[in-house]
Amino acid sequence: MIDKPLVTVEDLTVKFVSRETTVHAVSGVSFTLDKGEVLGILGESGSGKSVTLRALMRLLPPGKTRIAGRIEIARQDVMALDTAGLSRLRGATVAMIFQEPMTALDPVFTIGQQIVEAIVQHEGGSRADAKRRALELLERVQIPSARRRLDAYPHQLSGGLRQRAMIAIALSCRPALLLADEPTTALDATVQIQILLLLRNLQQELGMAMIFVTHDLGAAVEVSHQIAVMYAGRFVERGAVAEVVRHPRHPYTEGLMGSTVHEVEKGTRLTPIRGSPPNLAALPPGCSFAPRCPYVIPRCERAIPELRPIASGGYHPHATRCIRSELVGHPETITA
Amino acid sequence: MLNYIIRRILYTIPIAIGVSLVVFGLVHLAPGDPLSAVMGEVDQKMLAEMRASFGYDKPLPVQYLLWLGNSLTGDMGYSLRTGAPVFRTLIDSAVNTMMIGVAASLLGFVVGVTMGMLAGYHHGTWLDKAVSSATITGVSIPHYWLAILLVIVFSVQFGWLPSMGAGSAASMWSWEAWQHMILPVIALAAIPCAIVARTARACVMEILSMEFVEALRARGLSERRILLHVSRNAMPTVLAVMGLQFAHLLGGSILVETVFTWPGTGYLLNLAIFDRDIPVLQGTILLLALFFVSINLVVDILQTWADPRISRG
Numbered sequence: 001m002i003d004k005p006l007v008t009v010e011d012l013t014v015k016f017v018s019r020e021t022t023v024h025a026v027s028g029v030s031f032t033l034d035k036g037e038v039l040g041i042l043g044e045s046g047s048g049k050s051v052t053l054r055a056l057m058r059l060l061p062p063g064k065t066r067i068a069g070r071i072e073i074a075r076q077d078v079m080a081l082d083t084a085g086l087s088r089l090r091g092a093t094v095a096m097i098f099q100e101p102m103t104a105l106d107p108v109f110t111i112g113q114q115i116v117e118a119i120v121q122h123e124g125g126s127r128a129d130a131k132r133r134a135l136e137l138l139e140r141v142q143i144p145s146a147r148r149r150l151d152a153y154p155h156q157l158s159g160g161l162r163q164r165a166m167i168a169i170a171l172s173c174r175p176a177l178l179l180a181d182e183p184t185t186a187l188d189a190t191v192q193i194q195i196l197l198l199l200r201n202l203q204q205e206l207g208m209a210m211i212f213v214t215h216d217l218g219a220a221v222e223v224s225h226q227i228a229v230m231y232a233g234r235f236v237e238r239g240a241v242a243e244v245v246r247h248p249r250h251p252y253t254e255g256l257m258g259s260t261v262h263e264v265e266k267g268t269r270l271t272p273i274r275g276s277p278p279n280l281a282a283l284p285p286g287c288s289f290a291p292r293c294p295y296v297i298p299r300c301e302r303a304i305p306e307l308r309p310i311a312s313g314g315y316h317p318h319a320t321r322c323i324r325s326e327l328v329g330h331p332e333t334i335t336a
Numbered sequence: 337m338l339n340y341i342i343r344r345i346l347y348t349i350p351i352a353i354g355v356s357l358v359v360f361g362l363v364h365l366a367p368g369d370p371l372s373a374v375m376g377e378v379d380q381k382m383l384a385e386m387r388a389s390f391g392y393d394k395p396l397p398v399q400y401l402l403w404l405g406n407s408l409t410g411d412m413g414y415s416l417r418t419g420a421p422v423f424r425t426l427i428d429s430a431v432n433t434m435m436i437g438v439a440a441s442l443l444g445f446v447v448g449v450t451m452g453m454l455a456g457y458h459h460g461t462w463l464d465k466a467v468s469s470a471t472i473t474g475v476s477i478p479h480y481w482l483a484i485l486l487v488i489v490f491s492v493q494f495g496w497l498p499s500m501g502a503g504s505a506a507s508m509w510s511w512e513a514w515q516h517m518i519l520p521v522i523a524l525a526a527i528p529c530a531i532v533a534r535t536a537r538a539c540v541m542e543i544l545s546m547e548f549v550e551a552l553r554a555r556g557l558s559e560r561r562i563l564l565h566v567s568r569n570a571m572p573t574v575l576a577v578m579g580l581q582f583a584h585l586l587g588g589s590i591l592v593e594t595v596f597t598w599p600g601t602g603y604l605l606n607l608a609i610f611d612r613d614i615p616v617l618q619g620t621i622l623l624l625a626l627f628f629v630s631i632n633l634v635v636d637i638l639q640t641w642a643d644p645r646i647s648r649g
Contacts, residue, residue: 059554083559091556104551107645108568118555153644169555 452536474530
């Protein structure tokens, strides 16, 4: 069973349908993830990364959403699960942590009650046992004076502690896969790093697989093994972290690097990506990045480029959705 | 928490004093002499004697203090109309009002919360639409009109239920006593029920749109557990609204009690107004005002308990 991946997603498509428009939030995402492996999904707001996460758990409101494709997690066909099956999957096999812990925790239940509730729901057993586990979990996520915090309400904790508490709830039933939806975005810079390191340590100690969604390149690099860059509902580049960061082969990835502060020397100008993300209700027929791309040629606008491998070998072969990938990194070749 | 409760109780004292001042002032602001209205044409000497015996010849502030002091000891004077002690009369009618008030609150609360929560939870379905139109009807129909309608249908047409009074049963735990309560209780419950249902529906819909509900689903909790979380979150708001409705109902409804000649505070107030029976009028209004003050106190305390975010240390 070693060779069977924990997560297989094939051609995942998510549309939000309303009377007036159809928004193509995710258009054909495929990937696999092994046990204990971390996939970072990088993209700006509205690129479909959070929707992809929610689709994996089928959390999106069924009335307005059309999901297609194949999702298999721990050898279960997620698309075929009924309500009871989904309940068993969520929280136990797959857990999720959210961006804003203040709004993602129930404000009128204590942290302890919320952990105990999850444990009792999935594993049964007595509340006393569950409470003991809850205490261990709070200690595990390094919440100081954990015993006292069990009886705390979310609003009584600081942002960092709240996020730790949410991680504790997510870990309460030892999930095989943790979905992290921008877990550090809402936090202070110093706390961000602590939470990031905590997540990485827990992921390694527990051997969990994780999908880490963020728009923060630094955070994605810190925790991920493979990275996928998402734009307008599609993966535009994918590969091992070091490879993608060192040799970006898609103009959008290159643009992201150019507009972050991380590795740019002082005094160098940041180069923002011009234009704005496309309207997901009216996507262009060709490459969706073409309108903003410095390397664009007429052929780009004719058809959507395939996600094609550009290097064979390696566990996560580098792939890009750009027909002029060999030019990326050489802006001097642009002919105006 | 205890600290807060004690402080909150102390706060009600100045409020109660203010209320008593207003009650006393309002009644005495009305033009005309209370006694002349009751006595009719009598000679001036006798009127003056009567005034002195009721204490109406003293300056108003003195009258107020005397009235307040006596009221605190349970002596609210005697009815100008019947001569019965006001305190006794008030207690009797307050008990009667409380019987239908509590019953109507229970009915309104249980039906209102259930319907409202179901409608909010199944937003957009036929159930939601049915509840929404029922609640709009509920808040729009005048309750005295509903009362008259109930009398026409159930007392006059079918003859199933009595239309007047509280009956003469010795105990309130008898079918005869209950029979008399049914129609007034339904008439009284309609508006609170509709208001509570609307509040609960709006509240549940708002809570369902919050992120933490999605987070609860992501934990794999059953729909029953999620409904529990939603109702716990809706409780403070619904409680506050229900508390006010409850206070209204305990105050008694002049119109509904008059339609059913139910011997409660509302009916008493109605009689006192038409007879210019000042001791009864003052006593009744004071009692109703104090009801409001104390119900608000209880609701505030319940809310602090229901919503931990309301920290009032």
